[in-house]
Amino acid sequence: MKPLTELTFDNRYARLGDAFSTPVLPEPIAEPRLVIASPAAMALLDLDPAEADNPLFAQLFSGHKLWSTAEPRAMVYSGHQFGQYNPQLGDGRGLLLGEVVNAAGEYWDLHLKGAGQTPYSRSGDGRAVLRSSIREFLASEYLYALGIPTSRALCVTASSTPVWREKQERAAMLLRLAPSHVRFGHFEYFFYTRQHEQLKTLLDHVVHCHFPECLADAEPYAAFFRTVVERNAELIARWQAYGFCHGVMNSDNMSILGITFDFGPYAFLDDFDAQHICNHSDDSGRYSYSNQVPIAQWNLAALGQALTPLVAVEQLREALGRFLPLYQAHYLDLLRRRLGFSTAEEQDQALVERLLQLMQGSAVDYPRFFRQLGELAAEPALRLLREEFVDLAGFDQWSADYCARCHREGADQPARRARMHAVNPLYVLRNYLAQQVIEAAEQGDYAPVRELHAVLSQPFTAQPGHERYAERPPQWGKHLEISCSS
Known part of the structure; x- marks a missing residue:
């Protein structure tokens, strides 16, 4: 473990120069105080969890003080927002403080959100608020606990600084x-500013630093894009399999690494609804749950367009064509596991599709269904779940086919239960749970958010005394409106 003040920085992105980012110092917030820290994320920097109790912790990770070798910079980028190209965005409220190298040789960007105004803030104040910061913290660490690729959250710092x-x-x-x-x-x-020399510099940097395996390919740039497509196919399959709705899949919110990134008005499905829209600002439903697959492909096509000065169009098309088949294969594999199958049969896809059709409109709680399905042997579990469905005849036929499939699988109930509980979470990050801990935190009580985080850090394991976190959400908790405002 390292002392808090002795992190090792190697700021590779900063060395690309001013065409890629602008030096900016963070604007301190008044009376910084630690709301919550993630021990698992701290370990990535070789920090002892006890360091969170160090008064210097909140000061360093809120920009009040800086390591001598940190180089805070605001990154410049653009992107398609709700399908419309915005020519210049950039870190309007965030700063890349620098890149830390841990003892294993891994590089971790330290990125501070809410750090104040930058040249890319436009009319914004450059600040983040407590509710959005807590929501991103919880989502980042919960997705990690589920095994879904994601950016991580180290800590949230509150203040007395007012914002509107x-x-x-x-x-x-x-x-x-x-x-x-x-x-x-x-x-x-x-690409759109016709800075093709800088485009190549950026691509070389990304490939060398983050996709070194592509350098062995005869066409490293094409291999890079192919890898990005493959990673995103798996990522979106995991989102869909676990009912995660991102809410704002603009191309500037898509990480080149294929990880979940830039959380806004996200949600996990409660009652299954393929058309669910978690962002109340999304009037057209562009980023609805069911649209996340085609939108991911659309964003990959936008990235491919930007690479056309450096990669042959046919190579880009070939790689992009891999997205949907790879997504479908990953998604079906995940749903097989969630249903308790360790083998594959040709009719599994139809079995999954029929189940989701039966769930649609039946107000079936999506995550609880899979968890409850694994609690008992298939037949008694299905008898208990039957009353939640509207189409009883359809569910009875599906149940018969599912039980026959389980019989062919051949596992005994203890093995089946263990297998299903290992992939079906008992605890889910519900919007109403997040809202409750946010309201407490806004009153200065940080114990609820810390307890919720601790429970969600082990989502598959029953934790005595925390039964309320596994309950079905109350009716009022299913329809909370979340916007992009932060």
Whole structure:
């Protein structure tokens, strides 16, 4: 473990120069105080969890103080927002403080959200608020616990600094970690501004630092794009399999690493609804749950367009054509596991599709269904779940086919239960749970958010005394409106 003040920085992105980012110092917030820290994320930097109790911790990770070798910079990029190209975005409220190298030789960007105004803030104040910071912290660490690729959250710092959104709130800062914060929009910026030399510099940097395996390919740039497509196919399959709705899949919110990135009005499905829209600002439903697959492919096509000066169009098309088949294969494999199958049969896809059709409109709680299905042997579990469905005849036929499939699988109930509980979470990050801990935190009580985080850090394991976190959400908790405002 390292002392808090002795992190090792090697700021590779900063060395690319001013065409790629602008030096900016963070604007401190008043009276910084630690809301929550993630021991698992701290370990990525070789930090002892006890360091969170060090008064210097909140000061360093809120920009009040800086390591001498940190080089805070605001990154420039552009992107497609709700399908429309925005020529210049950039870190309007975030700063890349620098890149830390841990004892294993891994690089981790320290990125501070809510750090104040930058040249890319446009009309914004450069601040984040407590509610959005807590929501991103919880989502980052929960997705990690589920095994879904994601950026990580180190800590949230609160303050007494006032900011205005729909109402007056308090500023907060989130320190997030990722091997890279390069987005699809970085490449779009240099492509659409015709800075093709810088485009190549960026691509060389990304490949050498984050995709070194592609250097062995005869066409490293084409191999890079193919890998990005493959990673995103798996990522979106995991989102869909676990009912995660991102809410704002703009191309500037898509990580080049294929990780979940830039959380806004996200949600996990409660009652299954393929058309669910978690962002109340999304009037057209562009980023609905069912649209996440085609939108991911659309964003990959936008990235491919930006790479056309460096990669042959046919190679880009061939790689992009891999997305949907790879997605379908990953998704079906995940649903097989969630249903308790360790083998594959030809009719499994139809079995999954029929189940989702039966769930649609039946107000079936999506995550609880899979967990409850594994509690008992298939037949008694299905008898208990039957009453939640509207089409009883259809469910009875599906149940018969599912039981026959389980019989062919051949596992005994203890083995089946263990297998299903290992992939079907008992605890889910519900919007109403997040809202409750946010309201407590806004009153200065951080114990609820810390307890919720601790429970969600072990989502598959029953934790005595925390039964309420596994309950079905109340009716009022299913329809909370979340917007992009932060």
